[in-house]
Amino acid sequence: MGGDRRILALLSEQQQENQRVREALIRVNVGANVVDSPAGIGTSIAAGGVDLVVCDAQTMEPQRAHELVLSNVPDGERQPVFLALVDSFDRDRLGREPAFAHFLARPFRAETLTALCRSLLEDIRSDVSTDRTLAVAIRQPARFSARPLYADAVSFARESLARGREGLAPDMGWARLVAERLHTSLVQSNLLLNRALEPHQRFDLSTHSVNVAIFAGKIAHSRDLPLDSTLRAIEAGLVHDIGMARLPESILFKESGLSAEERQEMERHPTLGAELIAQLGPSYGWLERAIRQEHERAGGQGYPEGLAQEEIDPIARVLGVADVFEAFSHTRAYRSPFTAYEALERVVAMREEYFDGAIVDALANEISVFPLDSYVKLSSGAIGRVIATNPGNLMRPTIEVLWNESWAPIDPKIMALDQVPDIAIERPLHESEVPIT
């Protein structure tokens, strides 16, 4: 017993620290299979047999790693014990939150880590405290999870659509509360953004609205807009499609393309929405405008009025970019979603003709095209990991090249793509494509 116990470790970038932890884990002496590819965590867990996950908080946010682990545990298999290595600041922070995992705070001795891992694995083996471990493991600290906040926002959007169906305006006091909470989270971390980018099985107007609100908030934040304008952009995102509630479901959920007549009906939704908002009186004139104009496009291609450029309300311009990006990155009845990268590429391609370019740039700034630690295939055929982004050219980050074109590991080589003009990124790799080294 024990020889088949596997430890999956997501280790620090820092070579020395990485080595120290790695050795400590091997000393655990349970046939530790130490792997250190954050991108491959899902695949490794899904392959089964992992008993302990050790996650360095500097490599991957523990909550995110933990969620990835939970969602990949094969059916019928017990979830692995989760140990997060955190620095002392984190420990302070975590001390105030309920824990979802075991934590070891720096500075720690290698022997301590070895001993802790042994005892955690002993616990599993003897089943003595499995219940305790599992109970601890499923409690999630609010600070690390955007889930409840996202769910609250979806409830608001759902309720607003229900009111819309009755011909009632949304409760904007509630909208402001939701917007404030979303904003606080958006400036602290990318948890909400990641959630907004998650694929869904089918189109749902409430989650669409929340996602648009999140993207709009990110754009406003990136543009350094005053707090009140940022909150307004988020509020507007939450209710931007309220007019849809006035349309028959046969049009909203139609699987195939719309007839010309149905399309015309569909294109009434900004006007219908603005009419609902108008009930709130002149103090919400800004919102009425934003909603009426969310489908206007800079080149005059939009509807209902075919306004162009500066004629379009500034919040409506933000909503337009956020809305199109949301649509590209999620499922529609007639197609599966594009990756965030492809969705952004499409929005960027529309930049000149359809949008306010500065707003597209703001979105691109917030959505990392190639996030840190993601894997990419280069035009040379080699495969590497993004280790630094390049604000001057998002398409040319710095890569640590790890494999050759036939996936044979090579001596890691650092390559700043802006200094190697003849090599480009061919495509981002999904984490399931990357082997665990």
Ligand SMILES: [Fe+2]
């Ligand atoms: Fe819309």
Ligand SMILES: [Fe+2]
């Ligand atoms: Fe929309």
